[in-house]
Amino acid sequence: MDSMKAVLPDVVNARVEDLYNAQLSDEEVLAHMADMKRKAERLLELAAEEHREEAAGLLQELVDLSHRIRRSYVDMSYRQGLRDGFQLQSTQ
Secondary structure: OHHHHHHHHHHHHHHHHHHHHHOOOHHHHHHHHHHHHHHHHHHHHHOOHHHHHHHHHHHHHHHHHHHHHHHHHHHHHHHHHHHHHHHHHHHO
């Protein structure tokens, strides 16, 4: 277990660097956010008046779901990095 503790910081640092380098640039993120806002506004325009509030609520649920999916993906990446490090240590 001590050997695992010795290599764990290196494994975590490597995984963090991988995730950091894979991130989109700020400009791309802002463009995606603006595009999502335009599409959300268009969706609400298409919703009939009697269903507008329901459509807005559903749209917010979709946005929240996309955030949860992103966080889950990051969590899975960290866990996979830990597994990779443990398997690497186990083979040595």
